[in-house]
Amino acid sequence: MPKLADFKTTEKSWWCPGCGDFGVLAALQKALVDLGVEPHNVAIVAGIGCSGKIGNYINCYNFHVVHGRTLPTAMGLKLVNRDLTVIAAGGDGDGYAIGGNHFLHAIRRNVDITYIVMDNQIYGLTKGQVSPTSAVGFKTRSTPEGNIERPVRPLQLAIAAGATYVASGFSSDVRQLSRLIAEGIQHKGFALINVYSPCVTFNRVNTYDWYKEVLLNLDEDEAYDPTDRGKALQLLIDTDERVRGLVYKAPDQPSFQDLFPGYREEPIVHQDWTIPEEDFAQLLEQYR
Amino acid sequence: MQERRLASWKIGGEQGQGIDSTGEMLATVCNRLGYYIYGYRQFSSRIKGGHSNYKIMIGTEPVASTSSELDVLVAIDQETIDRNHHELVEGGILVADAHFEPVVPEGCPARLLSVPLTRIAQEVGSPVMRNVVSLGVSAYILGLPLEAFKEVVMERFGRKSPEVGEQNVAALEQGYAYAQEHLLELAWRLAPGDGKKRLIMMGNDAVALGAAAAGCRFCAAYPITPASEVMETLMDILPRYGGVVVQAEDEIAAITACIGAGFAGARAITATAGPGISLMQEAIGLAHTAEIPVVIVDTQRGGPSTGMPTKHEQSDLWALLFGTHGDTPRIVLTPSTVEETFYATAEAFNLADKYQCPVFVATDLSLALNKQTVEDLDIRRIKIDRGALLTDEEIAAQAEPDGFRRYRITESGISPRPLPGQPKGQYLATGVEHNEFGKVSEDPKNRVAMMDKRLRKVPADPAALGLEGVTYSGPETPDLLLVGIGSTVGPLSDARKALEAEGYRVGHAQIKVLAPLPVQQLSELFARAKRVLVAENNAQGQLAALIEYRVGKAMREQGQPVPPIHSLRKYDGNPFLPTEIVAEAKEVTSYAQAG
Numbered sequence: 001m002p003k004l005a006d007f008k009t010t011e012k013s014w015w016c017p018g019c020g021d022f023g024v025l026a027a028l029q030k031a032l033v034d035l036g037v038e039p040h041n042v043a044i045v046a047g048i049g050c051s052g053k054i055g056n057y058i059n060c061y062n063f064h065v066v067h068g069r070t071l072p073t074a075m076g077l078k079l080v081n082r083d084l085t086v087i088a089a090g091g092d093g094d095g096y097a098i099g100g101n102h103f104l105h106a107i108r109r110n111v112d113i114t115y116i117v118m119d120n121q122i123y124g125l126t127k128g129q130v131s132p133t134s135a136v137g138f139k140t141r142s143t144p145e146g147n148i149e150r151p152v153r154p155l156q157l158a159i160a161a162g163a164t165y166v167a168s169g170f171s172s173d174v175r176q177l178s179r180l181i182a183e184g185i186q187h188k189g190f191a192l193i194n195v196y197s198p199c200v201t202f203n204r205v206n207t208y209d210w211y212k213e214v215l216l217n218l219d220e221d222e223a224y225d226p227t228d229r230g231k232a233l234q235l236l237i238d239t240d241e242r243v244r245g246l247v248y249k250a251p252d253q254p255s256f257q258d259l260f261p262g263y264r265e266e267p268i269v270h271q272d273w274t275i276p277e278e279d280f281a282q283l284l285e286q287y288r
Numbered sequence: 289m290q291e292r293r294l295a296s297w298k299i300g301g302e303q304g305q306g307i308d309s310t311g312e313m314l315a316t317v318c319n320r321l322g323y324y325i326y327g328y329r330q331f332s333s334r335i336k337g338g339h340s341n342y343k344i345m346i347g348t349e350p351v352a353s354t355s356s357e358l359d360v361l362v363a364i365d366q367e368t369i370d371r372n373h374h375e376l377v378e379g380g381i382l383v384a385d386a387h388f389e390p391v392v393p394e395g396c397p398a399r400l401l402s403v404p405l406t407r408i409a410q411e412v413g414s415p416v417m418r419n420v421v422s423l424g425v426s427a428y429i430l431g432l433p434l435e436a437f438k439e440v441v442m443e444r445f446g447r448k449s450p451e452v453g454e455q456n457v458a459a460l461e462q463g464y465a466y467a468q469e470h471l472l473e474l475a476w477r478l479a480p481g482d483g484k485k486r487l488i489m490m491g492n493d494a495v496a497l498g499a500a501a502a503g504c505r506f507c508a509a510y511p512i513t514p515a516s517e518v519m520e521t522l523m524d525i526l527p528r529y530g531g532v533v534v535q536a537e538d539e540i541a542a543i544t545a546c547i548g549a550g551f552a553g554a555r556a557i558t559a560t561a562g563p564g565i566s567l568m569q570e571a572i573g574l575a576h577t578a579e580i581p582v583v584i585v586d587t588q589r590g591g592p593s594t595g596m597p598t599k600h601e602q603s604d605l606w607a608l609l610f611g612t613h614g615d616t617p618r619i620v621l622t623p624s625t626v627e628e629t630f631y632a633t634a635e636a637f638n639l640a641d642k643y644q645c646p647v648f649v650a651t652d653l654s655l656a657l658n659k660q661t662v663e664d665l666d667i668r669r670i671k672i673d674r675g676a677l678l679t680d681e682e683i684a685a686q687a688e689p690d691g692f693r694r695y696r697i698t699e700s701g702i703s704p705r706p707l708p709g710q711p712k713g714q715y716l717a718t719g720v721e722h723n724e725f726g727k728v729s730e731d732p733k734n735r736v737a738m739m740d741k742r743l744r745k746v747p748a749d750p751a752a753l754g755l756e757g758v759t760y761s762g763p764e765t766p767d768l769l770l771v772g773i774g775s776t777v778g779p780l781s782d783a784r785k786a787l788e789a790e791g792y793r794v795g796h797a798q799i800k801v802l803a804p805l806p807v808q809q810l811s812e813l814f815a816r817a818k819r820v821l822v823a824e825n826n827a828q829g830q831l832a833a834l835i836e837y838r839v840g841k842a843m844r845e846q847g848q849p850v851p852p853i854h855s856l857r858k859y860d861g862n863p864f865l866p867t868e869i870v871a872e873a874k875e876v877t878s879y880a881q882a883g
Contacts, residue, residue, distance in 0.1 A: 010690060011727060040711045045548065055716050056727060059691070061708035063551050064718035065544065066574045072508070072541035076548030076556065077708070079532050080506050084552070084708055105537040262527030269553040269707065271530050273503030273672060280501065280667040283525065287487040287662075288319065 020197030047090030218245025301364030311342030424463025431477025757806025762795025
């Protein structure tokens, strides 16, 4: 069985001390160990930004792609090798601004991947501009008079678009987060885990203390039913998405790959790709 | 009666009036009778309305291009006559639906046969069958056996219901009988075909078949004219072999999905046209830097921007060579016939795997969409070569405590590649400059070593890639060397033959690989030619400029005189006619004689 050490690298971190992304990394590594997945059977597709560096610090197959394109890349990867555990990871800018289009379409396809968004409500690597999840009035280098755009509500957006697994995590609570990630990985279909992951350098508003104060822990609410789509949406509206825990999980639905005609159990990358001569002759018949 | 070895036929009407499918039926009939065909569709970017037409060259020998002349024109409306009558030749026949009371412009040398197409169709069942009536008329005029038409019509319409099939057969017969009765004396007929059922397909079909034959099992693409048929055909083929096709939300998703599949070790393809190529540029740079194989097809059309979406052009050459930011090696294959497109696409996957980079297959609208006769496609010629992959044992032997040196600096520049799922092969693939393990590194020495490694991977000459960079036909020392790329092969080769018949010494070189450009081969051809004429379908002379820069430079460096390089550019949306090239060639040569 793999151990935590198997998922570690010797790479020195480029993240600021105290960055929320450390908690996300630890939770992801713990989730993989808990599930007993071997490092070589994990592929992480990471985006651009501070969060995109996560692949530098975890030992598995990693692909650090262009800004905003983790989801289509991860889809291609998963469809040709269904045996892999495929995880897409990035920030709020990567996922909800430049990659917003793909977010919608990955959800409606229900691709069998797990998407971890490290949401710090700010652009960190470019040194502090407004992000699509920044609150109205939030002052940044690009909004010196305060943000005038209303924030994206990723959890509501995901549920409205038909997401089958929607969770909200907090990077301080590694235990809860690793459980949410592990369940997301086990979920057959698209799993979104939006993680409040504080930026200690450029966001002095949405701090650890602030999150501890405002986040409602759904684990502590025994009456909450995460299978009720309408109630999940209502909760998110009522709380402005300031929750953590499993928000919504749809009853069993086929994932994207289950719906392709002719899709096989054996991953595409392991199949014999030759077309027999007589088959090819048959293919050509329609052109005669 | 005279027997002809070549005839041209065209049907025109409003888009949505079944012009395409009528042309398809005639093409299929002619193919089954053993004729060679070359189809040429003119259409616009809308579904209903607007003039569209379908011209078919029918020959007893291979036909490589369309012509400016027309023997038979079938007009479903007056606009068809107005727009196309000038092509009709002496002895030609204009078949027009009596329904719209056709008016033949003065001076039109063709004979009018006004046929009550709509009325006959109505009598046998429904006015929609008027095109089938016109096929019956055409069968008589061309001297083709009606039985062959019946077979195709039954296949197409009999599936719906036997009754509809029979009605259409009746429509055919009535059209044939009408023509027989009203056209007592015909000047010519087509010589019989050889009865060999060859293939008729467009370049997009050949791309899909070539990809499937080469082991491609993943396609992601976004619909766009004139590339969509690649995705559609793969949607038909790939599921039979366990493969998947995804219609992506945009071209950026299409290319990155393919790159993800390529990273995982599959063979992936995306097909697009200019606007999609523009959107894909950033991701193409990622594939270069992270060294991931992927095949990208560009069916060039009129640009820039939306440009002329349904019109032919070859104006992406510079975008394909110089697109994406930063320094990257390039492989751009430019097949010129449907048959070559099949083999080039298949080979593109081997090159992508071997050199671990994107490989482009550039066609153009004319090649992508015009149906041509293909003798045969031989899957036995397709060999799947995966390049520098590793066994699990090899990986275990090479793995180090710090990981796997995926980007090992090697003499060839090619580094062995583990695939996700292989134990101990874990690495970071990234578009960020990286060290041998894939970890971020901006160390100046590392940067230079990595850049040089990537750039030296791809040899400078197509011969070193096992490719034929250019084909040549003509005399050893031509007075004029015609040079082209892509679908211009037909008009250029027909022009060369026409000029030769008039006593000109003309050669024809067709470039099959745009990058790496066959500089050496072209230099040798240029050294033996008095003049060069580069013919291409764009406004800036993109190919001529490239040749001037690359081939001219190479010749000067070797102390060889560079022959004058003339540039012929056509960018009105239509492919060249051989006559246009002949005229320019004569102009250039006479200019040469005078000067």
